[in-house]
Amino acid sequence: MKSYQEMTKEELLQEKAGLEAEYAKIKARGLALDMSRGKPSSEQLDLCMDMLDVIDSKSVLKSENGTDLRNYGIVDGIPEAKRLIAEIVDCKPENVIVYGNSSLNIMYDQISRAMTHGICGNTPWCKLDKVKFLCPVPGYDRHFAVTEHFGIEMINIPMSADGPDMDLVEKYVSEDPAVKGIWCVPKYSNPQGVVYSDDTVRRFANLKPAAADFRIFWDNAYCVHHIYEDKQAQILNILDECEKAGNPDLVFQFCSTSKVSFPGAGIAAISASAANIADIKKQLSFQTIGHDKINQLRHVRYFKDRAGIEAHMMKQAAIIRPKFEMVLDLLEKEIKPLGIGSWVNPLGGYFIGFETLEGCAKAVVAKCKEAGVVLTGAGAPFPYGKDPKDSIIRIAPTYPSLADLTEAANVFVTCVKLVSVEKLLE
Numbered sequence: 001m002k003s004y005q006e007m008t009k010e011e012l013l014q015e016k017a018g019l020e021a022e023y024a025k026i027k028a029r030g031l032a033l034d035m036s037r038g039k040p041s042s043e044q045l046d047l048c049m050d051m052l053d054v055i056d057s058k059s060v061l062k063s064e065n066g067t068d069l070r071n072y073g074i075v076d077g078i079p080e081a082k083r084l085i086a087e088i089v090d091c092k093p094e095n096v097i098v099y100g101n102s103s104l105n106i107m108y109d110q111i112s113r114a115m116t117h118g119i120c121g122n123t124p125w126c127k128l129d130k131v132k133f134l135c136p137v138p139g140y141d142r143h144f145a146v147t148e149h150f151g152i153e154m155i156n157i158p159m160s161a162d163g164p165d166m167d168l169v170e171k172y173v174s175e176d177p178a179v180k181g182i183w184c185v186p187k188y189s190n191p192q193g194v195v196y197s198d199d200t201v202r203r204f205a206n207l208k209p210a211a212a213d214f215r216i217f218w219d220n221a222y223c224v225h226h227i228y229e230d231k232q233a234q235i236l237n238i239l240d241e242c243e244k245a246g247n248p249d250l251v252f253q254f255c256s257t258s259k260v261s262f263p264g265a266g267i268a269a270i271s272a273s274a275a276n277i278a279d280i281k282k283q284l285s286f287q288t289i290g291h292d293k294i295n296q297l298r299h300v301r302y303f304k305d306r307a308g309i310e311a312h313m314m315k316q317a318a319i320i321r322p323k324f325e326m327v328l329d330l331l332e333k334e335i336k337p338l339g340i341g342s343w344v345n346p347l348g349g350y351f352i353g354f355e356t357l358e359g360c361a362k363a364v365v366a367k368c369k370e371a372g373v374v375l376t377g378a379g380a381p382f383p384y385g386k387d388p389k390d391s392i393i394r395i396a397p398t399y400p401s402l403a404d405l406t407e408a409a410n411v412f413v414t415c416v417k418l419v420s421v422e423k424l425l426e
């Protein structure tokens, strides 16, 4: 098979005519499909329903330290929930604060408090002329939305297969005291599924920031979210690496069970150095008397430990793996030989980050929409919604049924081909 770049104008025109006929047929079917939602399917959620039975009106709702969990108190999480989270991210329970139901909410809080009260005694960011954040791209749109909401200037950092461009990160962080943070999704990144290499993690831990209150916002959202049983990524432990590098306070690590148990009804946590934890607790005590400890207990009683979480995630993997594999096989067969797209084959997480020819992403998303297939808006994985090359599309395979996803993925492939041919004919 010839790639589109190798085709003559006549061959491209012929290809275009065939694709237009195919596209017209697809449109006539009046499809209504959605590949935009990075959510678990109801089948995945069904796996966890028994969790709702582990606590009922007869249950003894006491923590292992004797606290009555029906009442106020314990601002930083019950000891057994801290231990469960510590096992997931491999740190000490005393370095964990367990919050409520959302890690994004914790990230928002960290920025909000840095703005109004400062981090570890440093000047509140709102009193500074300029605050900047580094944003590896493509990335998670809600990270960028939080920083934009606080008026923080965002700087794009290109991603490679090993993680963010560390030369650029080191340069900005060491030279500019206005750079106060960086968003990282180190394992199975959203949306590309990139896993940070050991060298990348070590370079992060060894950063020499110009600002004393620079922090790495290490969103380990997909730390246990593997797609395969036999191929699982491991990353270095950022808290340990920072400690080793003599930079213990450099990082805030976030995680949650949103895509382990129930999104919006899981438990979420931050882990960090003793100094950071003490600083956060001091401020947190003004915000709440304690989070939902009964839900924390429910999670511990159901999952028990890391092994319990891992076993559960393998059940989820069995549901999502065929969906990922179907999309990846189709791309491999239909797109790769034509030279009109690239992607990383993810080993975990929730997304496939598809890169079109430059200047094609918006048009592909629009064509899919016209044919009844909803994709995440082009540009969404970039600060300010602006993809400088207009080339990244986030595919979310988990939510639709395999049958719907197969239809949607075929429509997507046709649209990528058609838009690419049109681009090459320009």
Ligand code: PLP
Residues within 6 Å of the ligand: 038, 101, 102, 103, 104, 105, 140, 185, 190, 219, 221, 255, 256, 257, 258, 263, 264, 268
């Ligand atoms: N972080 C990343 C990278 C995500 O992709 C998501 C959800 O898609 C979240 C955080 C949201 O997490 P939570 O439900 O704990 O707020």
